[in-house]
Amino acid sequence: MKTIIPLEEGDYYLTPEGYRCFTEQYHLKRGYCCESGCRHCPYGYNKRTNTQK
Secondary structure (H helix, E strand, C coil), rough: CCCCCCCCCCEEEEEECCEEEEEEHHHHHHHCCCCCCCCCCCCCECCCCCCCC
């Protein structure tokens, strides 16, 4: 069961295309890497090599 994390100011911003982009702040609150290749991943995941630094 996934825990729902309430969004706070600074957790995301809207891209010029209108998509929600989660920040490093949000990813750290979530506490794990989802291995989706997120733009602001603080865990160092590389989608091309499928590895974490």
